[in-house]
Amino acid sequence: MSVFDTIRIAASGLTAERFRMDVASSNIANQRSTRNAAGTGPYQPVAPFFQALQMTAEGAQGVAATGLVPIGNGPIRVFDPTHPDADTQGFVAYPDVDIAAQMADLMGASRSYSMNATVTQAAKQTALDAIEIGR
């Protein structure tokens, strides 16, 4: 229903920002993970990327998370021969997580989430105003 198009678009934005927070959270949580989920190497920091998505017949577009891209300059090698994940030369590979950038991204995602929530509030108020016309 066209009344709810604004809300649907803002909802896609909310979902996208939630995903962005998930990814930042994952990068921050794994800043010292020397093994990824498959156990094949250190955790690879990632960044989400998004795509516009046509949502109304008029061409207004929502957003959808399309996937993740690896970020950073590759693992940081630290000499620590006692570490269980040390290689034969005694170096441990730590993920190259830029904590400052991740925190900034987290704040950005949180603020963008609020913005999308404000859009839904405005859309709701518009609909209620429209009902008031009939009163």
Place this chain on the structure above:
Amino acid sequence: MSGLLRSAATQGIGGAGAAAPVGGTGEIGGVGGAGTVSSGKDAGGSFLDSLGDALGGLNTQLNTADASMASFASGGSADLHTVMLELQQASIGLKTGIAVRDKLLEAYQEIMRLQV
């Protein structure tokens, strides 16, 4: 004569839609549709049919909101904002339905108060 007026009115609305910057789709097309329906019985379903459809849509909305609330409460994968927005949509739909009901009752009571 009424048919002539009707087609003129419909064309007028259609023309305004075509001249609109957004390309006369969606909202403006909707206005054209409403005009056609209200201008005569022969133009399509009756008012009661449209009312029935609207109430059916409202029921669907309420059921969707109910289902996503239940899914969220039982630990489903639904996002909190999705649940809240669906509840909000159902609430707006319900308010619209109530506004229409009030209008109908008002019209009915006006007619019942007519002096004969």
